[in-house]
Amino acid sequence: MRIIAYSYTDPLLETAPDRRIWGWEVDRIYLDLGGRSELEKLLEDCRSTPAEYLLIRRYEELGESVREVGDRLDQFDRLKIQVIAIESDGKASETSRVELIRFLAEIQRGQHSRRIRKGHAKNRLKALPPPGKAPYGYRRGKERYAIDRAAAPIVKEFFERFLIYGSLRGAVRYLEQRYGKKISVTTGKRWLVNPVYRGDLEYKNGEVISNTHVPIISREEAAQVDRLLRRNRRLPPRTASAPRSLAGLLGCGECGSSMTVTRVTSYRKDREYLYLRPMNCPRNQKCKSLSYEQILEATIERICGDLPEAVSELELPDLERVKGGLTGAIASKREILAQLPELEATGIFDAETAQIRAYKLRNEIAELEGKLAQLPPVNLKATAQAVSIAQFWLDLSETERRFYFREFIRKIEIVRQGDDWDLKLMFIF
Known part of the structure; x- marks a missing residue:
């Protein structure tokens, strides 16, 4: 009995799966990254060396549309290969011969979800703001958040009040007394930890890209906020x-x-x-x-x-040495980032690969800058x-x-x- 496996990975959305996810001992794994050349090779190999089972993760990985998925399932059915989608319900043999309509909705949902996530991923590569309303203190610009001149001073004073007295509830009360701006303590806590006010963007996947728009507080103030929040967590409530x-x-x-x-x-x-x-x-x-x-x-x-x-x-650790190491690592990654346009122009990287690499470098730089800002500022x-x-x-x-x-x-x-x-x-x- 010959068992093969196939997976398709869009580099914008995910990383290639671990070989151990299949759970069975497979004879060969075909892996496509951004295209489906390996899928075509799989079909060609199966015509000369038949297989009994094909393992996939989801049906939508077999094509970019419902029609493509259906055509591939029909090809596997003619080759008498049973397709097993380990993250979906039902059997592929039933899908391709009798109940294709039953799986149509599932495949459509998967394709639609992938298109939406791919669109969001492309926006992340361009460091565009995530969908939705801009946080209080900002307004949505053409490609980035812009300062709301009416609301930003209120947010700024909220942070300054917290930095002076280290009290979240006190800062919330101050906003109401001074500006009549009523927010809950929970909202105030979200303001304090929101990367947007530090000039960064945080996406749903938890990744942060630094220096994407004008900040309301500085890096040093943000590090002080984080330190005060950690300190207050050790204290009894209120x-x-x-x-x-x-x-x-x-x-x-x-x-x-x-x-x-x-x-x-x-x-x-x-x-x-x-x-x-x-x-x-x-x-x-x-x-x-x-x-x-x-x-x-x-x-x-x-x-x-x-x-x-x-x-x-x-x-105590040698802070100057630690700071020097972090600063050097940041400078090195910035240097690599500056080389990407030249690598793209010479054809070493295509546009999509260069964008992905730049996105990862910006994430790494943001993480290093966060560590640098958290170091004690004084002896x-x-x-x-x-x-x-x-x-x-x-x-x-x-x-x-x-x-x-x-x-x-x-x-x-x-x-x-x-x-x-x-x-x-x-x-x-």
Whole structure:
């Protein structure tokens, strides 16, 4: 019994399938890439060396139209070859002889889907925007997104607000208060991670092409946004926008509960008192509340003493060497990209191959630029020395302290010793 397999791959849409997908031991595999010369060779070989089974992935791979697919199925039927489409239902022998109409809708859907995806793929090669409405802050131009001068400043200020305070909910509230622009927190999160605002295009397949239109935020700002989002993921929900700088960082070492800030005011007096109490203390005799101001002063004292020592013990990579390697790789790929028009003009590449290669190079460049932008922009050891001064922290507002505390501290544990207590700081590095 002779078994053969055939697959057609459009290089614009997919890569050639793995040989193991067939699942059976096949005698020969015919593979077409962009054309169907191997399919013709398969038919010619079967006339001299008959086969019992032909494995394919889908029926539409046999031709560009329903008529072509039907003609090929009839040829295989006359050669007494049973066609098995492993990603479709039914048997090819029934399709070609009795129930061709039954499979007509399936083949038409496949051909229509392939034509649409091929059209989208060609647009990707030209770095054209994907179909659909342009994101808020942009409008659709002839071949690329153009800045919407009315909406772009609102988006820009949203990003700036988030970068200053590190609070997504705070930035969302600010837009409503300042501009009357109401968006959900989920929409705000999508804005923060959307490559469009960074001057890039992201397609449905997840691939990103960089520098396709005018950005609203810079690469450095985008890297800072990504870093703040990663930092906020480590914190309990809503604490990133809490009014108190220690919110979400404190935990009781005695009972293991997180601490919450409680505000108490005196009757007919303007002064308020802040206390820290365990949220879910399991003990019968609950752990005592503590003064927020005392814990804050002790935290500042401890971070000034512990941070420089903790940073000095770190084995930090040579950032200049890493940056040099990424910059060199980007320059090398840009050089290859610049050579493609000459290779196309001399006939080494045809137009379609050159476009595919340029598309892949732009994706690789975008990935390398993302890695480069995520590298720390400053020397951590020098920064640690600069912020290890008590007056630096005392001069900040609570909102500003909240931002900087989260830059260095992952958790603060309150270690109780009877009526006394001490703090244990756990840094993020």
